[in-house]
Amino acid sequence: MSEKKPAIWLRIYALLAYAYIYFPILILIIFSFNTQKINVRWEGFTLQWYKVLFNDQNVILATRNTLIIAFTSTIISTVIGTLAALALQRYRFPGYGAAESLLYVPVIIPEVVMGISLLAFFASIGLTLGLGTITLSHIAFNIPFVTLVVRARLHGFDKSIEEAAMDLGANELTTFWRVTLPTIMPGVLSGALLAFTLSLDDYVITYFTAGPGSTTLPLRIFSMVRFAVTPEVNALSTLWVLTVFIVLLIGQIAQRSQSPQQTR
């Protein structure tokens, strides 16, 4: 769009909008260091809530569960979703349109409907709810997002490098491992990063597919928030926000050093 500097009122508006976006999070972080337990007024600085947090067995267990689910579902959905992206971008086959539409369904369907359908399905085939059912469900909603991201990367892929590799005597498998995969790797990695964050963040689907002992961090935070507002939740939230910020920053820097012309 225009190279002109935005008008003054627009700049003030944007500043207010960013303040609106960041103010609640800033408050959250500040009050994680508050000595007052009911967390109404600022009383004084303390790190005791972080200590409480690190000794909270429920939180530790929930963190462990969350990471197990996120890593497993990311790895599986990235492999399956990348194959689907290759299929959709490179080949035409019977049922192409149907396959493409099917991949959009988990993106568009309301989460609560997907959650109850999985709950009903697992119950009807007699699967016990727990880490396994959560992971199976996370893979299902992650595959379409991985496919979308990897497809976007394949879009600008120059097929002639592959043909060159084949002409030089590489077979299909070698070509894939040595030429195709390294080229689309940034796309695969950003797909995996997206899948990982979606899995970490998911509340609704996890809520319906979790069983006893498989509480994840979002479920844990929900029950903490529901019963009492204590600075321990603030401490947990602060650590979460910081982790996300650092991971995203690394991702941005890595992406920028790789392709300076891309803004995303």
Added chain:
Amino acid sequence: MAAETSSVSPAPRFSLIRQLRESPHAQGLALISPTLIYLLFTLVLPLLLVVVLSFMTRGPYGNIIYRVNLGNYTRLMDTLYLRILGYSLLTAALTTIGTILIGYPLAYYIARTPPRQRSVYLFLILVPFWTNFIIRIYAWIMILRTEGLLNSFLLKIGFIQAPLDILYTPTAVLIGMVYEFLPFMVLPLYTSLEKIEPAQLEAAADLGARPFMAFLRVTLPLSLPGMIAGSILVFIPAMGMFVVPDLMGGAKTILVGNLIRNQFLTARDWPFGAAASMLLLILTLIFTLFYTRRAGFGEELLV
């Protein structure tokens, strides 16, 4: 012996494999089949099960009686449930409007900054979006509750005499929903605003259009695909949302999402919950088709 014959005419077995390997159809199908099989079991069959369940009846102990009938659907037409539905539509619509009001000028601003700064501004929008959404609701609970920051601030400056009860009202739900879904509106809006060429606006100015007219006649129509994509991304999840009403709406605020959740987990009337899910699903499809027919767009949805 085998090698000899294959050099003349390949054994049928090998030729079949070779044919398959070289057929693009077979290769494509082989690559897509893990996804299709996986989604068959975790998406297609579960949804079909919900369709079937919606025509069944709840037994006396929360079990399911397999006798086909339309009872659940006629029950949904009760005023009580129609009111919940209407209220959900209203909440989703107001949430969408709220995100447009806050998000449009913001997206417009980002699209007008120099290209090198844009990624920083977009990044700043994305950071809270990647933070867990229950944490974001919690932040607003801290601010809005009776003894919260907003009330203590307003009391201190003497603007109010008694604390306002904002939390656990429909207003609180709207505040929470708009905050949750804002990035879903800003990103697609930015994508379509960013594509507008300065020349198009200069042309409008040369033809005598004042900046406001140019905005109304050029910028706004050209950003419509982004607004429509953003509206889908906000409206649909807002329709099925039950977590924000749960935490911020108090007991009285029930949306379709809460209804479905309660039927499955509290009332244990799965057939009725399944019928409510079907209704939500059908509405979602209608809205998606309606919006997508109104304007052609592609990448705005894929941010």
